[in-house]
Amino acid sequence: MGSPNKQDTAGVHGAALGADEVALTRKNLGWDYEPFDIPQDVLKAMNKAEQGASYEAEWNQAFAAYKAKYPTEAAEFERYLSGQLPDGWDKDLPTFTPDDDGQPTRKHSAAILNILAPVVPELIGGSADLTHSNLTELKVSGDFQKGAYANRNVHFGVREHGMGAICNGMSLHNSGLIPYGATFLIFTDYMRASIRLSALSQVGAIWVMTHDSIGQGEDGPTHQPVEVLASLRAIPDLTVFRPADGNECSGAYKVAVEKAKAHAPSLLAFTRQKVPNLPGTSMEGVAKGAYTIVDCDGTPDIILMGTGSEVSLCVAAAEKLTGEGKKVRVVSMPSWELFEAQDEAYKESVFPKAVTKRLSVEAGVSFGWSKYVGPEGYSVSIDTFGASAPGGTCMEKFGFSVDNVLAKAKAVLG
Missing domain, CATH: 3.40.50.970 (Thiamin diphosphate (ThDP)-binding fold, Pyr/PP domains)
Structure with a gap:
């Protein structure tokens, strides 16, 4: 407002007025003060430090009275403000075994x-x-x-x-x-x-x-x-x-x-x-972002990895591959971000560089998985839109089945 040549135009949306137009705007508004020179009457009207200090003192006095009368509630409020969680807040978080209903x-x-x-x-x-x-x-x-x-x-x-x-x-x-x-x-x-x-x-x-x-x-x-x-x-x-x-x-x-x-x-x-509830999953593992939930003796021939509902497909396929004499590791990856925050030693312990045969399984686009499967791996993914059908039918038709994961793992193994 007040710019003689740019007011009511898009010209001020993404660019500064410029020195000449600023000077014209100052003249148009009758503003004779230098840049960053705040007139005393404006400063006095806008400076609310004294009033703010009074409000704060009033608040502190009211809270002190509240705390004296309601110490338990006041302590809870102070805990909120401190950013602390209650002691033992997580002790009742449930854990499960494969015997528990899915x-x-x-x-x-x-x-x-x-x-x-x-x-x-x-x-x-x-x-x-x-x-x-x-x-x-x-x-x-x-x-x-x-x-x-x-x-x-x-x-x-x-x-x-x-x-x-x-x-x-x-x-x-x-x-x-x-x-x-x-x-x-x-x-x-x-x-x-x-x-x-x-x-x-x-x-x-x-x-x-x-x-x-x-x-x-x-x-x-x-x-x-x-x-x-x-x-x-x-x-x-x-x-x-x-x-x-x-x-x-x-x-x-x-x-x-x-x-x-x-x-x-x-x-x-x-x-x-x-x-289903799976063997080897844990709250502690989630905090690492990715962790081994099924392992073999020695160096794996192949690593199967997945997230969410597809991890169970990896576990079932690994069981079949193991029955055929293959050494298989299954890695659950609930959070890529947490895994990337781990040190290199931990990352190597989960995904040894020596193991190049890898298969990812996630009911989403393959974008991003190449970092983990590498040039010799493969991603069971969906790089198209889905379809209107019962959920189980969709999963089967788009390749999210034990049989398809098993077939793709065998193809990676060669």
Whole structure:
């Protein structure tokens, strides 16, 4: 405003006015002060330091009175502000064995959220109108709404970007809250700017995404995220998890909650379909990003690696290959980012350079996997859009079956 030649034009959108136009603008506005010279009357009107100090003193006095009257609640509030988690907050995170019934990982997520909710009272969030699909309702609380501000279930409405912005704001307020926001993984495209800004702005948010692959089924290719994981992994400082079973879901939430307190966002991708609980998985392994869950004696002939629901295919194929006399290692890779943060010795222990026969299995695009499979490896992936069919049919038709993983492993072995 005030520029004689550029006001009401696009000329000021991406370029400075320039010295001549600045001089004309000053003259037009009657502004006779030098650059960065603040008039005393403006400075006096804008300087609220004394008023701010008074407000702070008033607040401190009010909090001291509150603390004297409600010491337990005040201590909890101070813990929030300190960034510390309650002692033993993670002790009830569930663990599983292969004898336990398999569940969709979104159901594991639901159970874990409700285990955490009573012991981590700063956990607050909800879904973009998909609560009963994402399974993100906290049973210990009602709905956050007018007159019910102590409640912790937030109904964000069908507005993923708005949900992301709200969660970012709750975290950046620095009151110690841990916000989470949920939708289908495909709909992260509607909130990508919010997710990206959560990483850029060091926001302690947890993004809970379900229906993570073509395995979600009949909704078809508009709802089946094939390229989405790869695009999210490309965002700097965002930790992406795709857990394989119940143990890895517990491990993913443990890391995500800890990262939230350290002002770092995480995104967790969960299945709609059931997955078995696998041998060798663990919360501790998830913290490493990638780890061996099935191994052999000596140097492996081949390493099978995967994420999420496809890890079970690797385990089953490895069992058949072992029965045929091959030495096979299976690596679960719930988080590429956490694995890349490990030292070189650990990386070598998981993926020895001497083992060049490698196969990755993930129901998403192959982009990025070449780093791990190498020039002699292969990726069982989906580099096209999906299809509208039952989830199991989609997985079978696109090659995500034990028989196809076995065939591709044999082809790699030669």
